[in-house]
Amino acid sequence: xxxxxxxxxxxxxxxxxxxxxxxxxxxxxxxxxxxxxxxxxxxxxxxxxxxxxxxxxxxxxxxxxxxxxxxxxxxxxxxxxxxxxxxxxxxxxxxxxxxxxxxxxxxxxxxxxxxxxxxxxxxxxxxxxxxxxxxxxxxxxxxxxxxxxxxxxxxxxxxxxxxxxxxxxxxxxxxxxxxxxxxxxxxxxxxxxxxxxxxxxxxxxxxxxxxxxxxxxxxxxxxxxxxxxxxxxxxxxxxxxxxxxxxxxxxxxxxxxxxxxxxxxxxxxxxxxxxxxxxxxxxxxxxxxxxxxxxxx
Numbered sequence: 001x002x003x004x005x006x007x008x009x010x011x012x013x014x015x016x017x018x019x020x021x022x023x024x025x026x027x028x029x030x031x032x033x034x035x036x037x038x039x040x041x042x043x044x045x046x047x048x049x050x051x052x053x054x055x056x057x058x059x060x061x062x063x064x065x066x067x068x069x070x071x072x073x074x075x076x077x078x079x080x081x082x083x084x085x086x087x088x089x090x091x092x093x094x095x096x097x098x099x100x101x102x103x104x105x106x107x108x109x110x111x112x113x114x115x116x117x118x119x120x121x122x123x124x125x126x127x128x129x130x131x132x133x134x135x136x137x138x139x140x141x142x143x144x145x146x147x148x149x150x151x152x153x154x155x156x157x158x159x160x161x162x163x164x165x166x167x168x169x170x171x172x173x174x175x176x177x178x179x180x181x182x183x184x185x186x187x188x189x190x191x192x193x194x195x196x197x198x199x200x201x202x203x204x205x206x207x208x209x210x211x212x213x214x215x216x217x218x219x220x221x222x223x224x225x226x227x228x229x230x231x232x233x234x235x236x237x238x239x240x241x242x243x244x245x246x247x248x249x250x251x252x253x254x255x256x257x258x259x260x261x262x263x264x265x266x267x268x269x270x271x272x273x274x275x276x277x278x279x280x281x282x283x284x285x286x287x288x289x290x291x292x293x294x295x296x297x
Contacts, residue, residue, distance in 0.1 A: 002129035010066040015073035030142040033133040036064035068092040079104035095121035119191025125161030152177015155201040158213035202235040225274035
């Protein structure tokens with residue numbers, strides 16, 4: 001069973017005529033995602049892989065009702081695009097655009113909270129529920145997705161979009177399927193993080209284990225550990241914490257804009273200690289993810 005979206009979810013793509021969007025639109029359609037319309041101002045009447053293009057979200061939804069939007073527009077236009085989607089009743093927004101100004105992200109996340117809508121990203125490759133749908137660029141072309149992902153009981157949430165697929169592929173190679181796999185986004189501020197997603201996985205009756213790919217920087221992992229201890233979350237959680245070398249290199253960025261360690265805050269050492277205190281299993285090596293997952297299953 002998928003979280004966030006399923007086979008009935010209808011999707012529009014804002015910025016559909018852009019180079020990246022043209023490519024991932026085809027991949028989404030090929031995978032079976034119900035892409036019903038696209039939006040690029042000034043391009044009304046065009047088609048992208050058979051998907052009709054409109055000037056505004058309102059126009060698109062008038063002809064083709066939808067519940068979700070994937071946004072791929074220049075950074076300066078993201079805030080306006082998200083607010084337009086939210087203002088027209090879209091309740092799931094996936095922002096693949098990078099380099100979105102932080103103040104803009106904070107503004108549209110506040111608007112999403114007011115409307116009880118959910119945002120994934122910015123700077124995310126998107127999400128996949130195997131053989132159900134994919135939103136955004138996650139996994140690449142359909143043939144690659146079909147090889148790396150298979151349906152099953154493991155939910156994945158990752159701070160690295162690429163590692164979402166790596167973990168899924170590792171599990172699939174060992175005969176373990178996935179429920180929903182989400183790249184939360186690599187920016188310092190994102191719409192949905194581990195704190196938001198673990199409760200959704202726990203409510204999903206078909207998700208039996210959650211795997212997290214963590215990185216240095218930020219304190220979301222520590223907060224998750226605190227919540228697990230305080231709320232007695234029953235869902236088994238496995239965490240792989242990358243970039244442990246950063247603990248000995250203060251101020252060094254590791255991969256993502258969100259990854260910067262300041263003093264003792266956000267260190268991999270601190271995250272691991274909190275995970276262990278909360279009973280969250282920490283995979284010491286990448287291959288350990290399979291071993292621990294099999295123990296839980």
